[in-house]
Amino acid sequence: MAKIKHHNFLNTVHEVFSDAKRAGVLHLYAGGKSFSGRTIEVKGRELFHFGTTGYLGLEQDTRLKRAAMEAIDKYGTQFPLSKSYISNPLYEELEDHIKEMYGYPIIITKNSTLGHLGVIPSAVDDGDVIILDHQVHWSVQNAAKMLKNRSVPIEMIRHNHLDMLEDKIKKYQYKKQHIWYMADGIYSMYGDYAPVKELLSLAEKYPQLRLYFDDVHGMSWVGRNGTGYVLDQLRELPENVLLFGTLSKTFGASGAVLACSNPQLYDKIKTFGGPLTFSAQLEPASVAAAIASAKIHLSPGIYRLQDELRERIDYFNDCLRLTGLPLIDQNTSPVFYIGTGMPKTGYNFVNRLMHEGFYVNLGIFPAVPVKNTGVRITISRHNQKEEIKALVEAMEHHFPIALEDTHTSIDRVFHAFKLKPGTMGESRAMPKLKVEVHESIEQMDGELWDRYLGGQGVYDGEGLQFLERAFKDNDRKEHNWSFRYVTIKDEKGHPILMTFLSLGLWKDDMLAPAQVSEAIEEERKRDIYHLSSKVLSMGCLFSEGSHMFLDASHSLVDKALALLLETMEKLERQMGGKMTVLRDFDGNTPWHNELYGQGFLRVQMPNSCTVDLQGKQTMENYMGQLSPKNRRHFRKDIQPYLGLVQSKVIATGSSSELLDFKRLFEEVRSRNLGLNTYSFPDRLFEEMNQNPLWEFIVLTPFKDPGPIVGVMFCYINLNRVYVPAFVGMDYDRLETYATYRQLLYRTIERAIGLGIPKIDFGMTATFEKRKLGAVVNEKYAYLQTHDNFILEMLGVMEGQE
Structure with missing residues (x-):
């Protein structure tokens, strides 16, 4: 599978929200x-x-409403000055009441989002580290990420997993001055709690640990003076705890509040806290309403x-x-x-x-x-x-x-949701479709398979037999893949949908930016399987192309697709997968909304490349039809190098040649951290070497004919498609011989010589392939994960030094 473009998180959110808006359940207006x-x-x-x-x-309390109206009448709709200069006349009274509620020094902020942006960069020193609970509110995560610019490490743990938190603490206890753990008191979606007492015990065990709680959803409805869930659990506020509450939501007014019992830390935040200094202060009406609410909180009421x-x-x-x-x-x-x-x-x-x-x-x-x-x-x-x-x-x-x-x-x-099975009944009328799932291509009707899915990629019937042999019975678990072949037929036995799936071990950072993978690879020197998961994928990591036949004209096509997704979910569960990937869709697939509705997120893959050789009987004839600009590219960047190397096609390599092929491929794979995968097993290359449908285009220098500088691994699919599956190159001499460009040129030359009408050039390096006449098409994948933890953790790591 080629390198997937790094996904823009905001684009995904936009698409998800747009889908919900179309369904009429988001971005509504109250009337x-x-x-x-x-x-x-x-x-x-x-x-x-x-x-x-x-x-x-x-x-809706009349006391808050009345106070707000009186404040507007007395002081206007706003008090347009920074609080660093002067606060509006009601602020001092509000601060006194809130301080009395908490019993500790407090800071009033415009809202919790701006509060976090002001407090976190002020409280956290350069010699500290931040650990985020996976489900801590976005506003906390966003503020914490600002500290990447100061090289403050940011880690993430699964929600409320204190054993994972303790492992992170041990990692940093002798390296960092303070270890900050940031969490919500009450989590806003599920309504569950932070384990406050257990966290306090952990802080007693590790003095470097500081706790930062956003308790805006725990405010008012619980605790002494309505000061919230966290303080109700703590009873007293230790100096190693920063606590955020709110003056909006349940409090009924506007703004947020930070409580801090550490005098030095309080003074540091209060004196200069970014948005706390420069943002506009609360409007008089909000301050007055908050005073009225605070009085209620300080009363038995x-x-x-x-x-x-x-x-x-x-x-x-x-x-x-x-x-x-x-x-x-x-x-x-x-x-x-x-x-x-x-x-x-x-x-x-x-x-x-x-x-x-x-x-x-x-x-x-x-x-x-x-x-x-x-x-x-x-x-x-x-x-x-x-x-x-x-x-x-x-x-x-x-x-x-x-x-x-x-x-x-x-x-x-x-x-x-990992819950025990429920008892609620259901009465679904299932469509009359038949699902067949086979574990080997040899159990399939080979003629039927090649009719619908042959003629592209490395997954005609012969190609899949080759893959099954190569990826089984290997010593290492990442070299063993399980295959499943799914066919969905109508009542008459006609296929509506056919595809093949594979389950393999993927690195969780496979699609992450290279700098993230580089950091994770340091951990893998100690634990090779660090951050890895089993993934159920349409196709496999070795294949590219349209992996699914779908009869779009069939009346039950939508039901067939839904049934495939349900079948994949069952297979993922049975086989122990953690993510499902559907691959190689074009940008206009009519099933986009259905896939989003089924819980898949779309990511853009690199553009795919094909070369049409119909009617091209010679290389001269092919090159002649290129654009003037591309012909100039050939004359300048490829032709001068053709005489420097010998190109030959090897059907079966010697033992030493096969070792060179593996070494050159590994040079390419190990450098491609943008597509960070495990290596392939030696058996793959041995099977390839013995298979008559595979051949190797090899480049060796004329002046030094011994060492190989480049190799293209090519598969012949039903004599209809030539598939250069992947490449190996000597990086020390890459520029000397323009190796990659020469291999592309020789691949086209070879396909023409064989009389094959099409090349599936795969993905990556589309700029170079386009200059040699390849047609480029956008491709997308759809991902479905059990949770967001890995995606968000990798996002937290991005940009860290």
């Missing part, structure tokens, strides 16, 4: 002339509101509000227990998450609930992994028991229908 908090108008319909983050309903919310949370939990709905984390926070698995199921479920009169949030990538799409439901004091019960009844009714509508199953949902 109506007023807002009560209990209901919300969406698309002209009044819905019960189960999507708020104002859990106590204080945003806050505990009455907390109790009222807890009663609703308990009631919702009681109702859910009577259903088979996949609740992802059962706890007592006001945040609940019902998993749907595939995005399109989530779209369907949300739309059904809105039609029934309930507004809920869609949980979608990148907030959750694509396969962990679901519905986030938040409970507030606005919600009454009758509508809570009605929501649960609506979910219980519509959830299995949403599964049926989107051709999925409850078992797939539970598997996606």
Whole structure:
């Protein structure tokens, strides 16, 4: 498989969000002339509101509203000065109240995002290291990544995996001054908690450990004076803990707050904190509303509000227990998450609930992994028991229908979230299609296979027999691949879809930038399998081309594709895979939306290259049809070097030649960290050497005929396609002989000599291939991962020294 272009994360997010917008569940506008908090108008319909983050309903409290209006009347809509110069007249009172709430020095920030941007670069020194929980809020991750410019290492651990955290601490305990672990108190999607007490014990064991908590979703509804979940667990705020709370969301106003008991650290952040210094301050109305809320938090009334919310949370939990709905984390926070698995199921479920009169949030990538799409439901004091019960009844009714509508199953949902199988029934009417899965190409009808998938790449029937022999019974696990051949037929036995799959060990950084792979390779000197996973892929790492036959004219083609994806999911589960890859689609595939709906993300691959040799009987004839610019390229950059080397075609190499072939290929592979793969087994080259359909185009210097400077490994597919599968080169003499350009030229020359009408030139180096007449086409792959951890961890590493 050729090098995949490094994917633009923002483009993926844009495509996912655009898909959700088209489904009518994202980027909506609330309507109506007023807002009560209990209901919300969406698309002209009044819905019960189960999507708020104002859990106590204080945003509708008349005391906050009155204070905000009076502040505008007295001080205007804003106070346009930096707080570094002078704060508006209400700020000092607010700071006094918030400090009284926490019992520790505090800093008010415009919002939590700007707060993190100000605090993290100020608190973390150049001699420190940051470790991020995988699910810590994006605003924390984004602020932490700013420190890459100061060469502060940034690591990531799986969500709440304290054993993994301790391993990271041990890695840095004698190298770094402070080790910062950053996490949420309450996580905003699943509503689960940080293990605060266990983290505090870890900090006692390792004095270098400092804890940074974003507890904006734990604020107000729990804890003394409503100061949140984390402080409720800590009881007292140690000097090695920085704690963020919020003055918005449940607090009912606007802004955020940092609590810090370390005097030196507090002074450092307070004196100059980037956005804390230069950003505009809170508007007078927001400050006044926050003062009113703080007074409530400092009164016994806050505990009455907390109790009222807890009663609703308990009631919702009681109702859910009577259903088979996949609740992802059962706890007592006001945040609940019902998993749907595939995005399109989530779209369907949300739309059904809105039609029934309930507004809920869609949980979608990148907030959750694509396969962990679901519905986030938040409970507030606005919600009454009758509508809570009605929501649960609506979910219980519509959830299995949403599964049926989107051709999925409850078992797939539970598997996606690693839950025990549920009891909710389903009644899917499966299309009358037959799926056949074989473990060897020899079990397939060879004529049928070649009719639909032969004539391209290295995967006609003969080529697949060769691959099966080469990638089995090897000593090392990365050299052993499992193959599966999938055929989906209609009732009459006609194939609608055919493809082959492989399961192999991939380096997790295979598609990462070269500098990331370079750093990871240092770790692999100690552990060769560090950051590696089994991947179920359409095609294999050795093949390129259109790996799937699909009868687009068949009436059941959409059902066949959905059935393939379900079959691949089962195979991945059975075979222990961690990611699924569908490859080599063009940019206009009609199944793009379906694949996104099934939880796949699209990444652009390098452009593919083919050469049409129809009617080209001589090399002179072929070169004559190139553009004037490309002919000049040949005369200047290729022709002068042709006389420096001898080109010959070897059908079967000697033992010494085969060793040279392996060595030259390894020179290319080991340097290509942009496509970082494990090596190929020796058996591959031996099988290639013995197979009559493989041959080697070899370049040796005329003046020094002994050493080989370049070799192209070529496969002849059904005498219809010539496939230069990969290349080996001596890098010390690469420029001396223009080796790569010569090998491209000689490959075309050889195909013409054999009378083969087409070359599949594969991917990479499209600029060089285009100059020799290759036609270039865009290609895309679709990836489906169990979670985002590896992708995000590699993203964190990118740009680090």
